[in-house]
Amino acid sequence: MKLKLSMFVWTCMLPLYTKMLAVQTSCLSSNINEKLADSVLTHPCAGQAILVKSHGVIDGTEEGIQDHIACNxxxxxxxxxxxxxxxxxxxxxxxxxxxxxxxxxxxxxxxxxxxxxxxxxxxxxxxxxxxxxxxxxxxxxxxxxxxxxxxxxxxxxxxxxxxxxxxxxxxxxxxxxxxxxxxxxxxxxxxxxxxxxxxxxxxxxxxxxx
CATH class of the missing domain: 3.10.100.10 (Mannose-Binding Protein A, subunit A)
Structure with a gap:
């Protein structure tokens, strides 16, 4: 009886869970796109000719190397x-x-x-x-x-x-x-x-x- 009940719950809940996951993923994707759009609009290089990917060194250490965007x-x-x-x-x-x-x-x-x-x-x-x-x-x-x-x-x-x-x-x-x-x-x-x-x-x- 317990096994049948578990299968019934799983069968009924799976479509609902899948739908909730799809909605969550869609919202996450939308938020990322909005943030990307905002970053382009507010970037300090806006209006200048190019954006350049540059390698910066933090505190002079190899561990501190990170990528950042530089204006030119x-x-x-x-x-x-x-x-x-x-x-x-x-x-x-x-x-x-x-x-x-x-x-x-x-x-x-x-x-x-x-x-x-x-x-x-x-x-x-x-x-x-x-x-x-x-x-x-x-x-x-x-x-x-x-x-x-x-x-x-x-x-x-x-x-x-x-x-x-x-x-x-x-x-x-x-x-x-x-x-x-x-x-x-x-x-x-x-x-x-x-x-x-x-x-x-x-x-x-x-x-x-x-």
Whole structure:
């Protein structure tokens, strides 16, 4: 008798429970959609050109790394005397590839140069756009993939040689065997160093004028 009663209760209550669960799920989905809509409307970047996913470090610890949204204004391009390109240094620091996405979303890419004198180019550009507070900047050179760790190239495919005068003494040192991206250092007269691509630096963006 108890078994029959249990089966009767289960048979009668199951459709009701299923319907209640569907209503609850629908309400939850509706609340999430409303919150997403509100977050878009109230986001501090509203009205600016792009939203950028950025990797922030809390208290300087690896455990404190979290993703957050950073603003970037794509109207901040500047002309540099005697150069045919426009340049921009976004406000946010980021991994190399994330930094490159910022440049690309604003219509450009990480800066490459047609001369071997990176030091001279960087000095002229950073003086022109008055970014005196930035010390380390990603530039558009990466280590080539493959077994030979001594080969580098610009993002446009041209080779960048170990004999180039723009390297800082002792560079590249490929510390820990994973320093595949390159920066230019103000503290070292804009000479070039290799770094892990997952470090947090500003980036020099470059694009053609309209």
């Amino acid at each position: 204004d794509c109207s901040a391009w500047s002309a540099v005397p005697a150069m045919a390109k426009l340049y921009m240094i976004p406000d946010v620091t980021n991994y190399f590839e994330d930094s490159r996405q910022i440049c690309q979303k604003c219509g450009g890419d990480v800066a490459v140069f047609n001369v071997s004198d990176v030091v001279g180019e960087m000095t002229a550009i950073t003086n022109a756009i008055a970014w005196n507070s930035v010390d380390i900047i990603w530039i558009g050179i990466k280590r080539k993939s493959g077994l030979n760790r001594d080969q580098f190239q610009w993002l446009d495919g041209r080779d960048f040689l170990l004999t180039d005068i723009s390297w800082d003494p002792g560079q590249p040192n490929d510390l820990n065997g994973n320093q595949d991206c390159l920066t230019s250092y103000r503290s070292f007269s804009w000479r070039i160093h290799d770094h892990s691509c997952k470090e947090y630096f500003h980036v020099l963006c470059q694009r053609d004028p309209d």
